[in-house]
Amino acid sequence: MRGMLRARGRKAADEAITKLNGDLEELGLLPASRRLRVAIRARYYISPMAQLTIELPAGLLTVLWLDAIATTWLKGRLWPPLAPFAQVPIEGWKALRSGNFDTASETLTASILAPVVAAVIFLSLWVAPLVVAAATTAGRGLSLSRSTRMATRFRSISLIATAVSQCARAEGAGWRQRPKKHRRVARALARVEDEIMRLHRTSGYVTPLSHRKRHLKDHAGLVVAALRRAEARIDTEGDAALAPLAALLMTIADRIAEGRIGALLDDLPADLTPARDREPLRLAVAAILVAACAVGVAFLPMPEGTDVYVIGGCGIVILAVLYGRRVHQLLDVLNVIRGV
Incomplete structure (x- = not known):
């Protein structure tokens, strides 16, 4: 069973690499580097049974x-x-x-x-x-599983591959499908930006109280600002801006795979304003809403023992509203809100 699951993971990794290289070829870019292919394979190392x-x-x-x-x-x-x-x-x-x-x-x-x-x-x-x-x-530093640590470490590369794929789909889209494809590019880039802002926590290179986190946060804000500027060129240059945007994403993915999370991009413009990390604000709002739900449930006439599940369900709904499609990656935030 274990061998079959690992073979399935290798097959999924091969398909992801082939798809990424095909998308890069459509955009006129070079194929994925060796270190990037290794990172993608590590991302698919975890098996469903282990999870x-x-x-x-x-x-x-x-x-x-x-x-x-x-x-x-x-x-x-x-x-x-x-x-x-x-x-x-x-x-x-x-x-x-x-x-x-x-x-x-x-x-x-x-x-x-x-x-x-x-x-x-x-x-x-x-x-x-x-x-x-x-x-x-x-998959954080205290994780007892190497599989989840590796999956979290290279999750950003998987999201970048998805964004590159959306860029390739948008470049060849007809005028009827172009608005829909561009919205998908924007949503994929938003998920990449969130992951870049969290690299100092998910990369595994930095301890929770390290003095290096401040520099990494500032650099991540500048990289996100550069990505947003490149994305904004789509409104003026059209599909011609998609290939440079994908090239920028691939540079970031290579640096993440190499472990250079403090130098994701070189020669950043001096007039860039760093993007803000809104993760603490979202977490504070989620904590307040979950606490309010817990107080409200305490006053409801409910059967014995059901209030625990109602509070947990409310917490998942709140996280889904605040984090969108990333909620399956951030259910550990609910444990933090509950007091962990």
């Missing part, structure tokens, strides 16, 4: 964590493992009021350690497994 075995534990842990949070905060009941620690300061206060100072001293001393023990239990049993599960599904 399923990764996402099922992550989904199960998320449901269990939501049930604990809903029981503790929304319904006003204390999570059972934390109940003994919450009783320690209460018993100490009762002993102090009754005049039993020795018992009160011992109990209150233990109450100082109770929050620390409770925090260790909560972090080790709930937060840590969910962080690892979300990172594995998203």
Whole structure:
């Protein structure tokens, strides 16, 4: 089974490479470089069965964590493992009021350690497994699967190949289909721009607190601005601007495959204004909306245990509205909003 799935992945990678080279030939550009072909093969390395075995534990842990949070905060009941620690300061206060100072001293001393023990239990049993599960599904640095890490690392190259394909389709389109094809080019470029702005998080080259992230963010903003300027030439030059736009995309893809995410393009114009990364704003809006849904669901007369699934469904709908077709890549954001 494993060999069959890997053979299917190799076949999909070969088809993607052949399609990309055909699109480049239609646009009059050189075929994909060797390093780019290797990156595309790495993108298709993960098998459907591996993805399923990764996402099922992550989904199960998320449901269990939501049930604990809903029981503790929304319904006003204390999570059972934390109940003994919450009783320690209460018993100490009762002993102090009754005049039993020795018992009160011992109990209150233990109450100082109770929050620390409770925090260790909560972090080790709930937060840590969910962080690892979300990172594995998203292919981040803490991922337990090399397949998902490689798929995330080269996801931008796959999106660039899609954008190049849309450019090739638009160049040969008739006047009736031209507006539709140009809209598809715009949508494909929007997804590429979002991925470029996230390279400092998804490339795997930079640690979360690295000082290099600021430079990478600024450079990514300039690259996105250059792409938008090249795209805007379609309105003045027509189909003649599609080939240079595709060449620009291929340069970016080669640099990503090479690992030079801080030099995606050379000789950027000095008058470019860096594009802004709107990911934090989207995340903040999603967090506010999910929290509002959780509060609203708490007041609805619903059967026991169904509120967890309603809140999760609302979160997925909110992410779908904010992120569009990228929602399947960003479901880990929902875990972050929920507290991971």
